[in-house]
Amino acid sequence: MNWIAIAVTFKLALLTAAVLLIVGLPIAYWLTFSKWRWKFIVESVVALPLVLPPTVLGFYILVAIGPHSPVGRFYSDVIGHPLPFTFEGLLIASILYSLPFAVQPFAAAFEQVDRRLIEASWTLGVSKVKTFFRLIVPLSTAGLITGAVLSFAHTLGEFGVVLMVGGNIEGETRTVSIDIYDEVQALNYAGAAKTALLLLAVSYGVLLLVYAMNRKVWAVWPQR
């Protein structure tokens, strides 16, 4: 098994989930509580990665962070090397690609919080930001964990975007899914099978966790 690719993949997935846990919260909060009438426009943009082919998304990200874009130029001026085909570029792409997987469960959890609790908190002199951390977050933990875990699992298996933005650089941007593809190309089915099984097991384990956590009732056997 290609342990280097596995390490890169887990690092990428963990960092993506961590960043989304920070960046996704304000976006989800705004999507839940804003009364702006054109909110649906932003909602649709956030949901886009769910339906776009990864290659299309990857292509636009590549152009956006490439040396011909202001963002890409600014980055290479400051850091000294361009973004595409680096781990950082791949991380940015992963964050965008997994955005709906984090934001939607967050927003769904916030939606479930009784508005009267939030209002009660405000009338007790507690600011909106403090109300968010002291009341809304504790009441939304299941949704927050779900969002983080789903974005982690989704990043583990990404292929198209990685190939477009990250290329296939050993130790830098070669992830497990690309490694599997390479093994199959090289007709090394045994190697591919091992890595594929690992990815399957981890993904399944992660989803088990999510579904178990979001279960309201724990019946050992059917009740009555």
Next chain:
Amino acid sequence: MAAALTVDCRKTFRGRFTAAAKLDLPLEPPQVLILFGPSGSGKTTLLRCLAGLEWPEEGRIQFGSTTWVDAASNIRLSPQARRIGYMPQEYALFPTHTVAGNIEYGLSDLPIEARRARIRELIALLQLQGLEQAKPAQLSGGQQQRVALARAIARRPQLLLLDEPLSALDAPTRSRLRGELRSLLTQLHIPSIVVTHDWAEALTLGDIIAVMQGGTILQTGSPQEVFSRPANAEVAQIVGIETVVQGHVVANDNGLATLSVNGTRLKSLGTDLKGSDVYVCIRAEDVLLEQTGGGVTSARNHLSGSVTEILPQGVLVTVTVDCGFPLRAVITRGAREELGLKIGSAVVAAIKAGAVHLVPRSVA
């Protein structure tokens, strides 16, 4: 400290319902203002505007020397900045916090020692000892109500806003807690505004009643004034109790209570309120008018008096009889003609003991 509350604002909900409330009241603590009206009359909306949870699109709200809302100059004081205690319907206790945690929630700017002392004080005041570590879901309705009240008053608010404080409780608990809440509000010495649609609650708790319908305030006055002398037919219909007089329970035996109202003796069903002041409430449709010298009936109260007012309203006529206190009866036009009722006619008003309702009233 007296604080005047001035409200003159409009709020429209998607063009369907407009609340346009006007109020100008000196609120001397511990005065309690009741916003009374049927559901959908706009009383909760007005309370939420006062709490800063709804924004009226026109008008102003001023409390004491502070302007809370002034739509013209775009002043909108946030709920956080108003120093109010707000108790929503169903209480909205924080499920993730314990009883002590709920009470402590708004106190985070106090030093830890002061905070603990305040919690102990409130736990004692609201008799929540032993429940400090319980979660709201483990509490009875009455206990939840007390926790919500403790949380609302923890920061020593300058105005207390209670939205249907007792409606989430079952009927026996509600009638038990009514008197308790009144004495607590008196003790707290904070001006309060209470929303309710329950006339017994309004009479028990209120010093001033504002009757609301269709988003506007129709009449403001003392409970007795509003209930006994409604400004118009609409108010009369909303309050639904035509006679409200102050009385005193003098005796209580064989399941019957004897009351003294302005010297007139009345019987009602027994209560445990012996020796206390009460509001005596009688619906006009529960009063029967008879000619003097009528035979024995099952009604326990036969009050002689003379007619002081006759108000025809469609097929019905509202007759006011002075029998030591003004008593209203509603009879049909035919009955009036048969009895030959005129102003000054002598008449006997018969009321069943069960139709005489008592609302305990601890005079502050």
